[in-house]
Amino acid sequence: MKNIKKIKVLVVDDSAYNRKMIKSMVLEMDEVESVSVSSDGEEAIKHILADQPQVITLDLNMPRMDGFTFLRWLMKHNPLPVVVVSAEGGEKNVFRALDLGALDFIVKPVRYASERIVDIKPELQEKVRAVADMDLGLYLSRLRRTKPEATRAVSPRSEVEGKLQGVVVIGASTGGPSAVQKVLSDLPPDLPYSFVVVQHMPPVFTAQFAKRLEKNTSFIAKEAEDGDTLAPGQIYVAPGGFHLEVRKIKTGRLAVKERGNEDRYVPSIDMAMSSAARSFGGSVVGVLLTGMGNDGANGMLEIVNAGGKTIVESEETAVIFGMPRAAIGKNAAGSIVDLDGISGKLLEVLKGNSVLKKARSDDTKK
Numbered sequence: 001m002k003n004i005k006k007i008k009v010l011v012v013d014d015s016a017y018n019r020k021m022i023k024s025m026v027l028e029m030d031e032v033e034s035v036s037v038s039s040d041g042e043e044a045i046k047h048i049l050a051d052q053p054q055v056i057t058l059d060l061n062m063p064r065m066d067g068f069t070f071l072r073w074l075m076k077h078n079p080l081p082v083v084v085v086s087a088e089g090g091e092k093n094v095f096r097a098l099d100l101g102a103l104d105f106i107v108k109p110v111r112y113a114s115e116r117i118v119d120i121k122p123e124l125q126e127k128v129r130a131v132a133d134m135d136l137g138l139y140l141s142r143l144r145r146t147k148p149e150a151t152r153a154v155s156p157r158s159e160v161e162g163k164l165q166g167v168v169v170i171g172a173s174t175g176g177p178s179a180v181q182k183v184l185s186d187l188p189p190d191l192p193y194s195f196v197v198v199q200h201m202p203p204v205f206t207a208q209f210a211k212r213l214e215k216n217t218s219f220i221a222k223e224a225e226d227g228d229t230l231a232p233g234q235i236y237v238a239p240g241g242f243h244l245e246v247r248k249i250k251t252g253r254l255a256v257k258e259r260g261n262e263d264r265y266v267p268s269i270d271m272a273m274s275s276a277a278r279s280f281g282g283s284v285v286g287v288l289l290t291g292m293g294n295d296g297a298n299g300m301l302e303i304v305n306a307g308g309k310t311i312v313e314s315e316e317t318a319v320i321f322g323m324p325r326a327a328i329g330k331n332a333a334g335s336i337v338d339l340d341g342i343s344g345k346l347l348e349v350l351k352g353n354s355v356l357k358k359a360r361s362d363d364t365k366k
Contacts, residue, residue: 006033007132010053012044012070013037013085014062017113022057022085025121026128041065041073048078054133057124058102060086060093068096075101079140081131085124087111094205095177095212101140103131103319104174107202130174130292130320139319142339143178164232165192166283166353167246168346169276171269171299173200173291175319177209179339180289181216184235186343189218191350193285194230196238196246196254196276198269200291203241210237226256238267245271248279265295269323273299282307285349287342288333290318294326301332309349310334311342 009032011022019037026035036053038044040062047053056074060067067086074080084097084105094105104127109116172180176199184195199209207223213235214221221235222228224244228236230252238244243257244267259266269288273296276284286303288296290313300310310332312324317339327333337345 005031005133007031007054008033008051009035009128010044010047010056011035011037012039012041012056012062012067013059014039015059015113018059018108018117021115021117022124025118025124026057028121029125029129031129031132041067041070044070045073048074048080052078053080055128055131056080056082057085057128058082058097060084060097068093068100071097071100071102075136075140079136081134081136083124083127083131085120092208095208098177099143101136101143103134103136103139126292127174130322134319138317139175139178142182142317145182163192164194164230164252166285166350167194167196167230167252167276167280168285168287168350169196169198169246169269169273169299169303170287170289171198171273171291171296171323172289173265173293173295173320173323175290176200177212179313179319181213182339183287183289183342183346184213184217184219187218187347189233191347192232193350194232194252195219195235196224196244196272197235198238198244198267198272198296200265200267200295201240203239206237206240210235213237224254224256226254228254230254238272241266243268243271246276246279252279265293269296270299274302277302277306277308280306280308283353284308285346285353286310287346288312288323288327289339289342290320291323292320293322296323297326297330297332300327301330304332304334309353311345311349312336313342314338 009026013019023035042065058067082102084102087108109119210221210223219235224236245255247253273286286300312333315321
């Protein structure tokens with residue numbers, strides 16, 4: 001039997017019932033050696049100094065020392081992987097926690113202590129397993145470099161000349177918000193391409209994510225709506241809890257679809273990429289960033305088979321290498337690039353596509 005590395009988990013939550021239930025769910029995992037509990041940030045710090053865990057689950061709204069204050073201390077003095085498990089519904093608070101160094105988040109079904117907390121068990125176990133014992137140095141360094149800027153020059157969509165030449169579909173999961181922002185913020189504003197972003201997030205949060213991307217890139221961004229017409233120089237974020245398809249009706253249109261009962265990843269990167277490949281063929285570029293699981297691998301392969309280009313984040317910089325690894329395993333990775341180099345590679349591919357399209361257009365006119 002394969003040896004399983006055992007991990008210690010610390011559950012930080014002010015509700016005794018939630019501490020008990022989260023502890024019970026985590027203890028069911030074969031990888032877990034022990035689970036300790038703390039009722040607030042101060043107690044959690046004392047526990048960490050006495051017996052350091054490999055993973056922390058963290059509520060945000062707690063007495064004495066809340067989750068945000070605790071995160072600031074933790075990431076400065078003793079960085080450890082944190083999965084936020086909170087009913088703190090304000091989406092800005094979740095992104096604030098991610099900005100402070102939390103790797104991922106899970107939304108409790110209700111704000112009060114309830115037996116419905118068991119609904120999060122599959123997601124909780126998957127995310128604890130994925131982030132266990134990670135080295136956060138590279139990730140925290142990236143966060144410091146991609147903090148929201150106070151001001152930026154916004155380029156109106158009307159400044160993008162010419163017709164839509166293609167679609168870039170970017171997929172990400174755990175560790176993705178800062179990675180997606182990094183890629184898009186390093187691109188110039190005058191590209192005649194639409195950008196479809198599929199970030200694994202629950203409902204509500206994707207609208208806030210779109211606002212963050214608009215604030216910190218040179219593009220207009222919005223949460224995608226059913227029937228949206230693709231326009232050059234614009235970012236469309238797949239809405240949480242739904243799937244997003246790219247359809248070619250004249251210039252291109254988006255369709256929002258209900259999730260199926262058996263769907264594992266919602267929104268689905270595979271669905272967005274596959275539909276874009278069917279609709280735009282060789283004018284699609286797929287970019288697959290950090291994330292657990294294998295969502296996006298089949299979609300990237302369909303893009304390759306349709307004549308499009310694909311780029312995956314390298315193992316050296318991916319917070320979680322699961323999704324990029326799956327795409328590489330299917331021979332669907334045209335280029336494997338460190339996060340800092342993805343924007344440059346993408347720009348190279350897009351300019352190459354544009355030159356090729358212009359040459360073909362000139363040949364047709366002759």
